[in-house]
Amino acid sequence: MMRYLAPLFAFLVLAAFLLVGLTLNPRQVPSPLIDKPAPKFQLNQLQEPDKIMSSDDNLGKVWMLNVWASWCVACRDEHPLLVQLAKTGFVPIYGLNYKDERTTAMQWLKRYGDPYTISIVDSDGKVGIDYGVYGVPETYVIDKKGIIRHKQIGPVTVDSLEKTIIPLIKELQQQA
């Protein structure tokens, strides 16, 4: 009896592995930056080009860094959610305008709404490399000490906001 059941059993084990494999997303590469200090930057602001924003300006508060671009189609999907979140005043969202042109970027914000406290310009993608950006949009949650606590690759969804990002931010805001 065992003789005949063994191949069936082996097949079931294999099938189970493959089934789990199908549900995984190979594009979600775990970032080595989680729980590490957010890379420092000093960048020009989008709206007021002669002003500079530094990553250290945000020490002491929990904030979100959203990497976006006017050429990024998926950014349009998540954008209304960000606008909504910004309206609640729950957490400040900063925009990293990644490899974009100032004029088109400004037009884009005018058209779709501007959820960002400040948008900063990373025209050559250098800061993007420091943050390990490879697929726009990407969103980082950074805590009061300037440590990256979460990275969302791809558009933010209602699900990811409600299940992961918002509870995490609430928890981080309570920390000293």
Added chain:
Amino acid sequence: MIRPLNGVTKVAVLVFLLFLLIPMTGWSKEAVPVAEDPEVEKRMLILTENLRCLVCQNETIADSRADFSNDIRREIREQIKANKTDPEIIQFLVDRYGDFVLYNPPMKATTILLWFGPAALLLFGLISLIMYLRRRRVQIEEVSLSQAELEKAEALLNEDKKGKNV
């Protein structure tokens, strides 16, 4: 109605057709060298051949034409010019993109299965094979006969011979 062409028209048509055969060489240019410094380019290529493009995951950064790979290549060129060593450049990228960027993953707790899994499977197969062969040898080993059984067999064989002689 089609009339046969006269001599002059024939020549004109022929000349026109010949003109069509002239290749447009005038429009092509000599390929522009990709980099100003071939030494830097060579080192960059060797490095990027072992790095994965995260956007087009089954391509190396050396092969990929994605924007992402362009940026990484530019970054590596700059670092080479800034006299960074190869391990330093690799570490720079691993710090940002993780081990996944490497085509040769380092040996650590999370990659043990990756490194030794195939060898373990081979070993398992070999052990199973040896065990199976041993068991089989026992199964087909000759059964030793007792003295009485031997005599009986002999008698039967002899009987057979006698029968044939008759």
